[in-house]
Amino acid sequence: MSEPILKVRNLSKTYMQGKIPVNALTDVSFDVEKGEFLSIVGPSGSGKSTLLSMIGLLDKPTGGSVLIDGIEITRASESEAPRIRREKIGFVFQHFNLIPTLTALENVDIAMRFARVPKGRRRERAIELLEQMGLRERMNHKPSELSGGEQQRVSIARAMANHPAIILADEPTGEVDTKTRDMIVGILKSLCEKGQTILVVTHDTAVAARTSRIITMRDGRIASDKPTKVEQGIAADKIQ
Ligand SMILES: Nc1ncnc2c1ncn2[C@@H]1O[C@H](COP(=O)(O)OP(=O)(O)OP(=O)(O)O)[C@@H](O)[C@H]1O
Numbered sequence: 001m002s003e004p005i006l007k008v009r010n011l012s013k014t015y016m017q018g019k020i021p022v023n024a025l026t027d028v029s030f031d032v033e034k035g036e037f038l039s040i041v042g043p044s045g046s047g048k049s050t051l052l053s054m055i056g057l058l059d060k061p062t063g064g065s066v067l068i069d070g071i072e073i074t075r076a077s078e079s080e081a082p083r084i085r086r087e088k089i090g091f092v093f094q095h096f097n098l099i100p101t102l103t104a105l106e107n108v109d110i111a112m113r114f115a116r117v118p119k120g121r122r123r124e125r126a127i128e129l130l131e132q133m134g135l136r137e138r139m140n141h142k143p144s145e146l147s148g149g150e151q152q153r154v155s156i157a158r159a160m161a162n163h164p165a166i167i168l169a170d171e172p173t174g175e176v177d178t179k180t181r182d183m184i185v186g187i188l189k190s191l192c193e194k195g196q197t198i199l200v201v202t203h204d205t206a207v208a209a210r211t212s213r214i215i216t217m218r219d220g221r222i223a224s225d226k227p228t229k230v231e232q233g234i235a236a237d238k239i240q
């Protein structure tokens, strides 16, 4: 098997709430292979978002390391972090976080502008991604003129723009109805089938059930790490 695309080793994070330390993560270790569709579940406050923010270079851990594509991102300096984040990570948020004054096309384009992709190539890639998301007719609309599901598809296109090693999605279906949720999960699943690696934090068991592996967090630790039943079934079929 090839080298895991993500390696998390003995990761810990302690926040100070005034003078009181809060152990948001304690000794978290796991590997993720390229193309895995992984969900992270667990009660509120169990450390899911903290884990994503360490992997996404949004914050520094107290201890341990994260390697993405063989690069130890936890050692990156303040000046290196934005570039690594741009090149390696795509973010999808619960509230979409699109720029309201820009069209769908411009929202995808701007992610590549920061990565200094030439204008022509940016436009080509943005159109290709938005078409892939079924938004061909919606490209010139602003977020306020799009439904929640459409906005989330724009943000998935934006997350894909710079060919990230990993997409990190924190409650990507938290704001949409069940039909839209199923469509968004279907899109994420199809991206994984083409080799994209995706980590999704969710409270929704229906979302977790459609991923290939579920990590359950409890009190900042991994309580369980299992392939989903469907995948186990497939694995069992393959063995027979
Ligand atoms: N910036 C911070 N400063 C202090 N404590 C924090 C900070 N961020 C998170 N925490 C604490 O760390 C713990 C883990 O929080 P985290 O946001 O990772 O949980 P979560 O699993 O994402 O919860 P939810 O499901 O509610 O989003 C909680 O006890 C929280 O209060």
Ligand SMILES: [Mg+2]
Pocket: 048, 049, 050
């Ligand atoms: Mg959270």
